[in-house]
Amino acid sequence: MSERRYTEFESIHCGVQPDKGRFRIAPNGIGWKSSSGKTTVVSVDDLRKLSWSRAARGYQMRVLLKDNTVYKFDGFKPDDFEEAKDAIKMYYKIQLEQKELSVKGWNWGKTDFQGSNMIFNVTNKPMFELPLGQAIGTNKPGKNEVAINFVDPGQPAPEGVNPKEVDELMDITFYVPGTVAKESENKDNADAEDEEVNADMVFYENVKSKLEFSQMTTENIVQFQEVLCLTPRGRYNIDMYQDFLRLRGKTYDYKILYSNIIKLFLLLKPDEMHVMFVIGLDPPLRQGQTKYPFLVFQFVREDEIDVELNLDDATLADKYENKLHKHYDAPTYEVVSTIFRSLTNRKVTVPGSYRSHHGAHALKCSMKANEGYLYPLEKSFLFIPKPPTFIPHNEIGVVTFSRVGTTSGGSSRTFDMKFHMKGGNDIQFSSINREEYANIEDFLRQKRIKVKSVQNEESIVSYAELDDGEDEEDGDFGSRKKRRTEPVASTMLDDEDSESPDEDFAPDDSGSEVAEEYDSEVEGSYDESEND
Template sequence: PGGAKSRSCVLPFKGDMSETYDVKIGGKDGGARGTLKLGAEGVKWQARESERSVSVKAADVNTAEWVSIGKHFQLRLRSSDNTDVRFDGFDKSDQKKLAEYCQNTLSAGLQVLKYDVQGKNGGEFVVDGGNLVFKVDHKQSFDINLADVAKASLNAPKDEIVLEIVQPENISKKQDSLLEMKFYIPNTEALDEEDPEEPQKKSVDLMHAEITKHLSEEMENDVVIKLEEIRCRTPKATFDITFYSHHFKMVGPSFDFTVKYKAVKDILVVPNQNHHNFVVIELDPPLRKGNTMYHHIVSHFPEYDERDIDGERETWQLNLPEDFDDRFDEFKFKDTVKEKMRGTLEEVFVQVVRLFSSQPGHPTRVHRNGKFREHLGEYPFVKASVGPNNGSLYILDRVFLFLEKPSIVIRFEDVETITFDRQQKKSSVANSFDIKIKQTDGKANEFNLIPKKEFENMAQFFKDVSSGKFEGKKMKIANYTEGGDDEGEKSSDEENLNRAGAQGNRMEDEDDDESSEDEDFQFDATKAGSESSEHSSDDDDDVESGSDSEAEKMARKEKKKEKKEKKKKAE
């Protein structure tokens, strides 16, 4: 799409007079406005609202193209390596000056291209140099630079090719960016031109093979290690994960992901009741598939690895990069990753991700079980729900972790207050309570239906952390009635529905003694007593109204009986 009308003026550029234009950067991640300077040594574009800049040397320009886009025009500078840079928002009157500049300074005549603008979505694909060109009626409609394509996936059953686009690191979150494109190629068969003797292949197979020739794939000698059949709960699939020097790839049956190590924030390893360990990788930025965002990779591993025989751990062979020693020498846990490692699948997975994701001065932290245990002293979590979803709230030494849906990680250092609330409606006794964790940035998370047996453990643990680690300045315990205006409000209808849904979904039998009075559980004894009497009177009123309705029903039945008897006598 074209930008606003360009404005030009004359500014110095390394001793020469140069033209400047107020235009947008074009291409897959375009849209940001900035200043384009044309100088003797080449062109440079600088964004207005960020540090992003794009430079092209005059000697590197192979061709220059002028394209009409809506009411405005686009300048394309293509290099000899088939990469191109695009600038949007020129006016038609700028063409003459740009043509002279391209001819005299860049030694490339400005070619005028005409595009098909009918808007048809059916045509043909042609791989032209380093570009994938889409043509309609033999006229170019649009093109994609294959240098911008991270991966081309083939969905053979549906005759589709999905292109995943490389995302720039410094693009603003406010900008739109092309993530992927999906193309359907009709189920027709064609001969393999390279080997006519081979069986006929479908057009989608041939096009996929042609595209992948131009993509920069990792070399086999760049693979550090490949771990197969890693079961993940989020995203839900079984993946083969290949670790490279600066990223790892997750290849699943339906979709794949590429994760850069510097996107890994922390790793959390926690147990569940089914003798499995969850390994949670926290990501920023998150993975994205369409409109779905994955802020965490949640995988699970058995407590006992079937590959361990007679107590002997499996041996894993790693291919470490040449710069391994220099790159990771500052980290104390560097020796946990070696060319030959012995351990379970989980141990190798965690150690490799931890070391390779550690950045200079910022080692990746692995959070494990801390001091907190539930009331039976066995697990580091309590049962809870978020909205209608049941799960487990893990309380570690530095973070809260909720699994499974949605997965939530909250660091203690970011917590301002923790509010306890008993959910008692028409009963004088609450079988569960809620907590509301308010963070220093104003965000709040509420966890519902925590069994009342966990109250004392949690309250004491939070008090110890608040006083011991933060001198009472963070993780302060508060009542709803003692907090701000929003904390004193009653639960909304939506919250009550979610709580009821979670309570209905929870598959557990509650002990009968949970319905008995528990004075220790009362957060405010005086208030609890008054509430108890109020609810008791409400219950009495309900019983009385129920008795009246029963009496009325009996009276109506007697009247009907009398009428029937009178009819029988009359007959």
């Protein structure tokens, strides 16, 4: 009978995986196998350092590889240390170090980066460790401050774990005062060594590089550079990968999962020179205490881009079912929206039947102190760029117009429009040109949204009063309703379950492969896009 050539421990966890398994130390390396069949194997040639410390689940063995990758195995008992130490020394000629954790409770110390992990040390003892590979972004919220944002609350809990029992670190902010010597590639240059830079910027760049390293397991599919974003304001590079995109600006750096993108809109501005691409997010993007449920990008309509996707033909055919093409040479907004549509599997909503007095797809108005554009879409209203406000038709109780008629000073040039929502809140838009009244009123009635006009600007109409009188119509409305009975009824039947594309907005018939996507499947796009 041959002697057993390995040392084995039972009921050991690997990382955050909930499964227990067998941990084996053998001459050719370290291995772990769970009860469900999951395995982790580390070759002896890759081992660099092993350490032993207390952990939440008993004791933990930390395995550091030569490429700075870290594996953690915990669930060991106190008596297992000597057996593990002897086996590691015998097989690998490496000492198993005992690491004592800092329990002082101090909030100041020094940081050490190992691979994609950051260790916070107090008096040369580790206090906690942050897995930067799970971070979604980093930014500088203030002077000498660096914030690291972690997993979105909308991301699923680990497999086998009840989401209601999970506590997650949302973000953490470090205060980094002072300056440090600037590193120079030319070590012979004495002047360069004396140059100092802010310590917070050095720390920020280190964190960014670790986030980039953890995200760059595969090359990006395509990159769009210096894209103008109206909300939040700034210019960003958009790096698109297979499962997420990276939004990189001068101050902010974010990782956004495609599964968090729930809506896409492509809207022509009334100036007909710019196109806005709106991305709806759930959970929203966070910048400090501010949340952004919508990102609003703006493109010049005439700008074109020539890009080639970093995907082979087999991937285009198998994974994306040829919905993407290897090469694009078309207007920038078309290329961006088409690639987003394919990678996120979300339909792109475009303007529908509404036309303003001047033939535009939106009407200019103000929301409080912010000027913008209100787009009446087939199943919702969308106000952009700031603050982006999404109003589904089925959540509107009644729309009240005020200052429509004449005032004591004469005829009013503008009017206000207030949405009384079924949930009880009100959304008001003001300073709408008087010429837009007839078109927006017709649109609301076609969509079977209740409308009420308040002639006296000072009159106060409660939601309860409007609801009580929903079956009664005033004389003016009754006469207008009779005159439009036939055409309105047919329009409602045609538009109730579909949204037609804007003919003026459609790209020219120049043979563009991108243009064809906007001329097809438009009716089905709104069922998915606006009712998620």
